Amino acid sequence: MSILFGKVASYFIWIVIVLVVWEVISRYLLNAPTVWTQGYVQRFFAAYFILIGAYTLVRNSHVRVDLVLGTSSPRWNAFTDLLNYSLLFIWAAALCWEGWEYFFDAWRFNELDSGALRHPMWPVKLSLVIGMGLMALQAAAEIIRAIVLIINPKKEVPRVVST
Template sequence: MMKLLAAVDRFSLAFGKLVSYLVWIGIVIVVLEVVLRYVFNAPTVWGPGYTQRIFGAYFVLIGAYTLLQGGHVRVDLLLNTRSPRWNAFLDFLNYAVLMVWMLALVYEGWSYFQESWEFSEVDDSALGHPLWPVKLALLLGVTGMLVQGAVELLRSLVGMVDPAALPPKRQEVQP
C-alpha cells in the first residue's frame, strides 16, 4: 500500500512541477500585453482573457502539489503539541472533512464541465472563447486534490496505528 501512496505522491509532484510552467507562460503574455499597450499603443483583445485563464488554471491545478508539500493554510493550534498518534488523529479529521468537500467539488465540477462541453458554452468576450477548458481545469484540479487528500487520509490512518511506520515529514518528495 505504501508503494501506491508513494506513486500518487510522485505523480502529484511531477504534475505540480509541470503545471508551474503555466506561470511563465502567463508572465510572457502579461509582458507582451504591457509592451503592446504602452509602447505601441496596440493592446490585444485576447491578452487579458488568456492571462486570467492561465493563472486560474494554475491556481486549481497546483492544489494536489500544494497539499503534498503541506502548503495549504492550516490551524496548528492543536497540532504538533501532543503525541504523534494525536497529531495523526487530527490530520485524519482534517483530511476526512477535506474528502467530503473535494467529493462535492468533483461532482459539481463534472456537471459544470459536462454542460459547458455539451452546449458549446463560450464566454462573453469579443472572441467568444470556449469555457470548457476552464471547467476541465477545475475538474482536474479538484480531482487531483481528492486523490492526494485520500493518500494523506490513509497516511494519517497509518500514523494513528503505528507512527513509526511513516517516514519523517518530507520537505519535498523525490521521484
C-alpha cells in the same frame, strides 16, 4: 500523479508572465492594447491555481495552524490530520463531481465566455475536474497516512516527493 500535474501546471505561471509583459509592452510602448490577453491570463492562472493544489498538498506546503499541533502528541496530530483530510476529501470529491457537470454542459453546448473573442469555457472547467480529482486522491493518500500514524505513531511514513 499529483507531482506530475503540479510540475506541468507550474509552467502556466510563465505563460501568464509572458502574456502580462506582452500586454504592458503593447499597451504602453506600442500604444496598441490587446483584447485577448486578459482572457488568456485569467484562464491560465485559473488552471494553474486549481491544478497546483494537489502538488502543494503532497509537498505539505499548505498553510497550517500549528498552535494546536505544535504542542500535541504525534497520535493527536495524526487524528487532527485524519479529520482535516477527510473533510478535504469530501469537499474535493463534491467539487469534482459537480465540476464534471459544468464541464460536460460547457463542452456539449459549446459554452463561450462573454468576452470579445468568445473563448470556449470547457478547458477551464475541465481543469476544475482534473484538479479536484487529484486533490481528492491526494487527500485519500493523506487519510491512509494518518490512519497508519494513529495506529502506530512511531511509524515512519515517508512522503514520495521528487524535486
